[in-house]
Amino acid sequence: MDAFKEDLEEAEEEAVEEEVIAETVFEAEKPENTGTCYLLSVSYNGRVGKALIKLYDPEKGKIYFWYDNTGHKPYCLTNASIDELRVNPAIIGYEGYDHLEAVKKYDPLKDEEVTMTKIVVNNPLAIGGGPKGGIRELLPAAWEARVKYHNCYIYDAGLIPGMPYRVKDGKLVPEGWGLNIDTPSPIKGELQDELVKEWFMVLQQPAPDIRRAAIDIEVASPAIDRVPNPSEAEYPIISVAIASSDGLNKVLLLKRGEEELKEKALNGVRLELLEDERKLIEETFKVLNDYPLILTFNGDNFDLRYLRNRAQKLGFPKASIPIVLGKDTALLPIGVHVDLYKFFHNKSVQVYAFGGKYREVTLDSISEALLGYKKIAIDKLVSELTYEELATYCYRDAKLVLDLTTFQNSLLIKLIVMFMRISKLPMEDVTRQGISGWIKNLLQFEHRRRNYLIPRPEDILTSKGGAATKALIKGKKYMGAIVLEPKPGAYFNITVLDFTSLYPSILKTRNLSYEVINCPHKECRSNIIAGTPHWVCVKRRGLTSTIIGMLRDFRAYWFKPKSKDKSLSQEVRSWYSVVERSLKVILNASYGVMGHENFPLYCPPAAEAVTAVGRYIISRTIDKAKELGLEVIYGDTDSIFVLNPREEDVEKLAAWVEEELRVDLDVDKKYRYVAFPKLKKNYLGVLEDGSVEIKGMVGKKRNTPEFLKIAFSELIGILASVHSQDEFVQAKEKIRSIVRDCYSRLKGRKYTLDDLAFKVMLSKSPKHYVKTTPQHVKAAQQLANIGKRVEAGDIIAFVKVKGPIGVKPLPLARIDEVDVDKYIGHLRTTFEQVLEALGIGFDEVLGLKRLESFF
DNA sequence: GCACGCCTCCAGGAG
DNA sequence: GTCTCCTGGAGGCGTGCC
Numbered sequence: 001m002d003a004f005k006e007d008l009e010e011a012e013e014e015a016v017e018e019e020v021i022a023e024t025v026f027e028a029e030k031p032e033n034t035g036t037c038y039l040l041s042v043s044y045n046g047r048v049g050k051a052l053i054k055l056y057d058p059e060k061g062k063i064y065f066w067y068d069n070t071g072h073k074p075y076c077l078t079n080a081s082i083d084e085l086r087v088n089p090a091i092i093g094y095e096g097y098d099h100l101e102a103v104k105k106y107d108p109l110k111d112e113e114v115t116m117t118k119i120v121v122n123n124p125l126a127i128g129g130g131p132k133g134g135i136r137e138l139l140p141a142a143w144e145a146r147v148k149y150h151n152c153y154i155y156d157a158g159l160i161p162g163m164p165y166r167v168k169d170g171k172l173v174p175e176g177w178g179l180n181i182d183t184p185s186p187i188k189g190e191l192q193d194e195l196v197k198e199w200f201m202v203l204q205q206p207a208p209d210i211r212r213a214a215i216d217i218e219v220a221s222p223a224i225d226r227v228p229n230p231s232e233a234e235y236p237i238i239s240v241a242i243a244s245s246d247g248l249n250k251v252l253l254l255k256r257g258e259e260e261l262k263e264k265a266l267n268g269v270r271l272e273l274l275e276d277e278r279k280l281i282e283e284t285f286k287v288l289n290d291y292p293l294i295l296t297f298n299g300d301n302f303d304l305r306y307l308r309n310r311a312q313k314l315g316f317p318k319a320s321i322p323i324v325l326g327k328d329t330a331l332l333p334i335g336v337h338v339d340l341y342k343f344f345h346n347k348s349v350q351v352y353a354f355g356g357k358y359r360e361v362t363l364d365s366i367s368e369a370l371l372g373y374k375k376i377a378i379d380k381l382v383s384e385l386t387y388e389e390l391a392t393y394c395y396r397d398a399k400l401v402l403d404l405t406t407f408q409n410s411l412l413i414k415l416i417v418m419f420m421r422i423s424k425l426p427m428e429d430v431t432r433q434g435i436s437g438w439i440k441n442l443l444q445f446e447h448r449r450r451n452y453l454i455p456r457p458e459d460i461l462t463s464k465g466g467a468a469t470k471a472l473i474k475g476k477k478y479m480g481a482i483v484l485e486p487k488p489g490a491y492f493n494i495t496v497l498d499f500t501s502l503y504p505s506i507l508k509t510r511n512l513s514y515e516v517i518n519c520p521h522k523e524c525r526s527n528i529i530a531g532t533p534h535w536v537c538v539k540r541r542g543l544t545s546t547i548i549g550m551l552r553d554f555r556a557y558w559f560k561p562k563s564k565d566k567s568l569s570q571e572v573r574s575w576y577s578v579v580e581r582s583l584k585v586i587l588n589a590s591y592g593v594m595g596h597e598n599f600p601l602y603c604p605p606a607a608e609a610v611t612a613v614g615r616y617i618i619s620r621t622i623d624k625a626k627e628l629g630l631e632v633i634y635g636d637t638d639s640i641f642v643l644n645p646r647e648e649d650v651e652k653l654a655a656w657v658e659e660e661l662r663v664d665l666d667v668d669k670k671y672r673y674v675a676f677p678k679l680k681k682n683y684l685g686v687l688e689d690g691s692v693e694i695k696g697m698v699g700k701k702r703n704t705p706e707f708l709k710i711a712f713s714e715l716i717g718i719l720a721s722v723h724s725q726d727e728f729v730q731a732k733e734k735i736r737s738i739v740r741d742c743y744s745r746l747k748g749r750k751y752t753l754d755d756l757a758f759k760v761m762l763s764k765s766p767k768h769y770v771k772t773t774p775q776h777v778k779a780a781q782q783l784a785n786i787g788k789r790v791e792a793g794d795i796i797a798f799v800k801v802k803g804p805i806g807v808k809p810l811p812l813a814r815i816d817e818v819d820v821d822k823y824i825g826h827l828r829t830t831f832e833q834v835l836e837a838l839g840i841g842f843d844e845v846l847g848l849k850r851l852e853s854f855f
Numbered sequence: 856g857c858a859c860g861c862c863t864c865c866a867g868g869a870g
Numbered sequence: 871g872t873c874t875c876c877t878g879g880a881g882g883c884g885t886g887c888c
Contacts, residue, residue, distance in 0.1 A: 347871095610873095638870070680877085682868095698867095774881075
């Protein structure tokens, strides 16, 4: 209930945000004819009362505006008849009410055509979301009333953000989509040709590069590591750095006292000293208005917010400030603002698009992982730096942000454009929303395209029911995947087989989608999903099954193989690799959102049907493998580890799987050897090329102290060089010396506090830990006691010490109070995980008894 | 009073 | 604010022993 209320409030905020745009008077050119442009953004302009489209002209590097001229208006649907509504004064007398229309829609839950009434209004707030509640609150039942107007406009106009368009005689038309393109045959299947063709054009179309500038500001804060409050904006902005893709690289500095600049430029970056802060801000606004794309890192909540509020404080007229603040956003009237913090924060982007290369979502951590260089470290207040030091520091941040979008041929821009096209979201939205927002919008677009009524979440739940299986873990909603018990030990020549995109394949081949599972037809009830009481419709194809299945096929049969096809040019291959990665992000989340309560198409039976089929598929495959004489050592969800198989047996198995289970089974990789401890989700393997893969083990976890990580990686280095059983014996000796060395350095307190620190993230603010007080929270509390601010997302570094509390944060700890025995315990668990798999005892390696006599 | 076992919470990972 | 499964470590509580 609370969550529902919060959602309501949020929806209100966002709708109000659309209105706020009315305050600004900024306009870009609105030509009657343009060349080929890219659709970056769709929003609602309250002042004009129309949908506003921002087009990017790559030739000129600038933005054009195009306002809707088709007369499209906001609306919602209801099941009340026109006659009933016509006599309802609350509705027809509502401010902004326009007219009523009878419309026919296909209701996917009922599988029948229904007649609905469309209530059309003159501004989005009349439907809902404003302070007055809107018409949707007055109706007994409303459909599609929570779809944001700009998204509704995209659906109805069939617009695809990120695709090329042009304005021709005042009309917005698609341009250069490659209409004569041939769709690859493996994908067509029973799908409608038109659908496949459009999607293929959309994926195939290369993405533009976009002229852009990154900005970063510094504020004269009176205290070190105390971030100034952007709502107050009480301290002066002392520098603004701009790093751009078109050669404008400069730092604006606020003049203090009599001090003059020593240099006019530093490494090609122009330095400009400005007499007063108003001028500095005005110069910054010029940049904001000039560039089609402005990049920041946390600009929504800091840089742009501060700039806006500071300008207001200094007396700028509201309408002259080119920054529009929302509850959690800072948008631009002309160009588009992308806050990279928000984009990199997206878990799917982090894990699937960037392979988990960065772990903390900070500019330092991301840039180091992706670019190989990072922020400049300073140990005093920014206001105490010389002009040159300040400029260097500030510019570095802007440059990092820019480079994050330029590296690998503007990979990031291309990914964003692909995500826009797939999700049908404007650039501002796609970079700020999570994966569920993307998939929601993608599916709603496809509903509207087919004239499907978008169902209300409560109707899906009541007509489809809840989950029938029980999760293994307490508190989870339904049962998930199978993880096999590994057979502990080291094995040579292991082949890993995996089902390509298992869950998306299941969605496709089992026809899983919210509307077709537990469908209303009697004759479908016998088409049961094994392991569940649910049945699936045999009369029609589900929407999710169709769309996700098609995207899966595009990736598996076209973009992924083509991205590795050496006969294609490097440029084409790298484009296909971008597409393939974007599809992977969508595919990997497509099943998860069905099991997510806040997803508007939440459907527990569909989610659990996917995992049930997954369990069925891996179990049957393992049985068949055994029957063929293959030895399965381990498996997890969609993979099986087979010991030294004959190629023809693998082929036989794959053929059987395809025929019998209707999924693809492929060789994923081959290990020279793999070592399994007793534990699930833990192993260490050396691939044929000598590269090492470590899964799950504590030695590679982020929060593990550095000294253990180092010792662990030395151990890995030794194991990587092992080629045969005999070499293990020599390896053992080397391992022994590592462990002993570690042990004696611990005992002798030779490590620094840094080496020994556990670095654990506060997942919430310290006061929200009510059930227990974990160690990192205890350390955080001690930091708070000495006046340091600690909040959710901070990484707390602490060491374990002797005494009642047991931990101290790094700044308060001394090396002599460290609890050495605790650390030896950690040394033990870290190494035992690996050694156990190799049949070596930890105590045996250490020679514990003898060694201890030395101390 | 205090070991001890048992359960829960939390962070971080695999897939 | 996709999902479930799995692990290590600590916190917290009840029980039985001295």
